Amino acid sequence: MELEENIADVDTDDDVNEAEEYEAWKAREITRIKRDRDDREAMLKEKEEIERTDPDDHAGTAKAENIYTRDFSDPTGEDKMDKTILPxxxxxxxxxxSGRTKWTHLVNEDTTDWNNPWTYNDALRAKYNAKMAGMSAPIAKPKGSKKLKDWETR
Structure with missing residues (x-):
């Protein structure tokens, strides 16, 4: 019972007129849109004035603006040609x-050397594999030393 009374105390929407709130919001939104449009128009007028003035006066600023608006990923020179049609x-x-190598990168080439001795499967390679440590048999428990056997027999 007490919880329901507390919830009713928090509700403040009883005295608010939604139509008035909507009209106030609408007026604020319209003024914001007008202000943004005016700012944009003022900026465009400034740009047009700069472009209309003598280019010698603003040659440095025009070049600087051009540098910032360039797309640096665009191809230049020979890169503009479509090379996919070439071999x-x-x-x-x-x-x-001169100085241009034939190959672009070794990733494009198979560099496997089949004459390498490590790739042979012949008798010499089998003998070498047999001598490799830990390859012949599983590790077993040590049998003990000869000195210890001699001591036990005494």
């Missing part, structure tokens, strides 16, 4: 110039 060997930068 695989010619799809590299500076093809045909």
């Amino acid at each position: 695989k060997v010619m799809q590299v930068k500076h093809f045909g110039r």
Whole structure:
């Protein structure tokens, strides 16, 4: 019973007029939109004035603005050409110039050397594998030393 009374005390929506609140919000929102639009228009007018003035006066600022608006991922020079239509060997930068290596990277090539002795499966390799430590048999419990056996027999 006491809990229900406390909840009723917290409810403050009884005296609020929703229509008035909505109209106040609407007026605030419209003024905000107008203010944003005016700011944008003022900025555009400033840019137009700068562009209309003598280019010699603002040559440095125009270049600086141009630098900040560039897309640095755009291709330049020879990179603008579509290299996918060329043969695989010619799809590299500076093809045909001196100092250009034939291969782009070893990842593209199979460098497996099948003449390597480690890849042979012959008698010599089997003998070597047999001598490798821990490869012949599982580890067993030590049998004891010869000195200890001699001591026990006395």
